[in-house]
Amino acid sequence: SALLASRRSSDRFLFLFAMAASVAVENLNPKVLKCEYAVRGEIVIHAQRLQQQLQNQPGSLPFDEILYCNIGNPQSLGQQPVTFFREVLALCDHPCLLEKEEIKSLFSADAISRAKQILATIPGRATGAYSHSQGIKGLRDAIAAGIASRDGFPANADDIFITDGASPGVHLMMQLLIRNEKDGILCPIPQYPLYSASIALHGGTLVPYYLDEKTGWGLEISDLKKQLEDARSKGIDVRALVVINPGNPTGQVLAEDNQCDIVKFCKNEGLVLLADEVYQENIYVDNKKFNSFKKIARSLGYGEDDLPLVSFQSVSKGYYGECGKRGGYMEITGFSAPVREQIYKIASVNLCSNITGQILASLVMNPPKVGDESFASYKAEKDGILESLARRAKALEDAFNNLEGITCNKAEGAMYLFPQIHLPQKAIEAAKAAKKAPDAFYALRLLESTGIVVVPGSGFGQVPGTWHIRCTILPQEEKIPAVITRFKAFHEAFMAEYRG
Numbered sequence: 161s162a163l164l165a166s167r168r169s170s171d172r173f174l175f176l177f178a179m180a181a182s183v184a185v186e187n188l189n190p191k192v193l194k195c196e197y198a199v200r201g202e203i204v205i206h207a208q209r210l211q212q213q214l215q216n217q218p219g220s221l222p223f224d225e226i227l228y229c230n231i232g233n234p235q236s237l238g239q240q241p242v243t244f245f246r247e248v249l250a251l252c253d254h255p256c257l258l259e260k261e262e263i264k265s266l267f268s269a270d271a272i273s274r275a276k277q278i279l280a281t282i283p284g285r286a287t288g289a290y291s292h293s294q295g296i297k298g299l300r301d302a303i304a305a306g307i308a309s310r311d312g313f314p315a316n317a318d319d320i321f322i323t324d325g326a327s328p329g330v331h332l333m334m335q336l337l338i339r340n341e342k343d344g345i346l347c348p349i350p351q352y353p354l355y356s357a358s359i360a361l362h363g364g365t366l367v368p369y370y371l372d373e374k375t376g377w378g379l380e381i382s383d384l385k386k387q388l389e390d391a392r393s394k395g396i397d398v399r400a401l402v403v404i405n406p407g408n409p410t411g412q413v414l415a416e417d418n419q420c421d422i423v424k425f426c427k428n429e430g431l432v433l434l435a436d437e438v439y440q441e442n443i444y445v446d447n448k449k450f451n452s453f454k455k456i457a458r459s460l461g462y463g464e465d466d467l468p469l470v471s472f473q474s475v476s477k478g479y480y481g482e483c484g485k486r487g488g489y490m491e492i493t494g495f496s497a498p499v500r501e502q503i504y505k506i507a508s509v510n511l512c513s514n515i516t517g518q519i520l521a522s523l524v525m526n527p528p529k530v531g532d533e534s535f536a537s538y539k540a541e542k543d544g545i546l547e548s549l550a551r552r553a554k555a556l557e558d559a560f561n562n563l564e565g566i567t568c569n570k571a572e573g574a575m576y577l578f579p580q581i582h583l584p585q586k587a588i589e590a591a592k593a594a595k596k597a598p599d600a601f602y603a604l605r606l607l608e609s610t611g612i613v614v615v616p617g618s619g620f621g622q623v624p625g626t627w628h629i630r631c632t633i634l635p636q637e638e639k640i641p642a643v644i645t646r647f648k649a650f651h652e653a654f655m656a657e658y659r660g
């Protein structure tokens with residue numbers, strides 16, 4: 161019986177080994193292997209290891225905490241959620257509260273009425289039920305009303321697909337448009353790597369157009385045209401143009417005339433315009449304001465038949481920063497009914513987006529108005545957050561520009577600074593010896609010296625031979641001086657070490 165048992169255990173081991181070998185990196189989907197997403201890449205993984213070390217061995221590193229400046233995740237760094245939004249969410253998720261008399265002393269009158277209004281649009285008032293695959297109709301009505309109020313042009317609830325953040329909407333559109341590697345998507349360089357990752361996952365080709373650092377990350381139509389024609393000459397069928405406005409990682413806000421040129425370019429070249437507008441509420445300079453591409457297109461007289469346009473919004477950014485609630489939408493216009501049916505079909509495969517995110521998406525597009533009980537407190541919270549973000553952006557921008565070997569464009573919007581690090585040749589050689597991109601080498605040294613986590617510019621793309629890092633403006637305001645002091649000390653020591 162012992163022999164039998166050992167035979168069984170060895171057979172089992174062999175079987176498991178055989179099974180284990182049946183799934184190996186070598187035999188995974190090559191599109192998955194090709195996909196990269198630097199925002200949570202090697203630097204962040206190393207930071208998490210160091211964080212564990214700090215917990216296990218306090219005092220073992222030259223800093224006492226990790227400062228995550230790699231991801232636009234405001235509430236992970238102490239930003240508070242907007243009270244009104246959370247009151248409405250709480251009441252919608254536990255409707256029996258609305259029957260209690262004491263509710264009036266705990267929640268604002270307009271949050272109570274908004275919750276009742278929202279629940280009335282949800283079949284059975286059941287936030288735990290699947291909804292329509294585009295999202296609850298009443299919430300899409302509210303989002304469409306918010307878009308119309310923002311732009312001054314009509315919006316239609318049937319054009320709205322409420323999504324679990326903007327990311328799934330981007331993936332859905334890449335899935336829809338990309339047939340094979342001969343299909344190309346024009347993307348800005350530097351770009352937010354959701355786009356390069358999604359194009360890789362769907363087996364398409366990223367066709368780059370370079371933002372011009374010297375002109376504050378301006379977008380030249382002539383460069384767009386050159387890249388488009390170059391791609392077409394190589395047999396690439398360019399399907400769409402991605403614009404991120406305000407920009408991530410670059411922080412620029414497009415000028416209105418530039419936006420007009422982009423819309424005309426897409427119409428004339430037969431391109432779908434994918435307008436990523438998740439930072440539409442994050443504008444920090446007085447000389448720029450947000451114009452949606454929907455508004456620009458309609459202002460130019462372009463209607464449904466002129467331009468296929470997808471506009472992406474999210475509850476993760478702005479002053480709300482509700483990244484973990486996974487809310488957002490895509491507004492699709494200018495597609496034929498049969499194409500819309502295909503978009504609906506893909507959306508329906510995932511049944512629906514989460515209801516909390518849906519409610520929040522409707523709230524950020526319809527916040528309290530003047531005269532509402534919550535308006536004053538809502539506006540104080542909103543202005544407080546945005547004004548603080550603007551101050552933090554300016555403080556970090558100035559600090560970077562005051563350091564030898566660093567130049568940094570203004571963050572007009574979004575949540576990031578993208579300084580260029582003019583690395584000495586010796587540092588570039590040291591990086592090569594370490595088999596790392598120079599900006600990744602720099603970012604790793606920064607992390608190990610200060611605990612500050614940034615993302616190397618190579619994770620977003622950059623003009624060859626230039627090196628950048630992306631740093632968020634999100635550490636709480638009282639921590640910004642410490643971030644600057646630590647960064648300055650590291651950078652000066654690094655430059656002294658590698659000065660040629």
Ligand SMILES: Cc1ncc(COP(=O)(O)O)c(CN[C@@H]2CONC2=O)c1O
Nearest residue numbers: 231232325326327352408438474476488
């Ligand atoms: C330009 C842009 N589009 C879409 C998204 C996706 O957001 P949601 O799926 O949460 O709606 C992000 C997230 N920003 C990432 C996440 O944090 N830092 C970043 O660069 C983004 O920056």
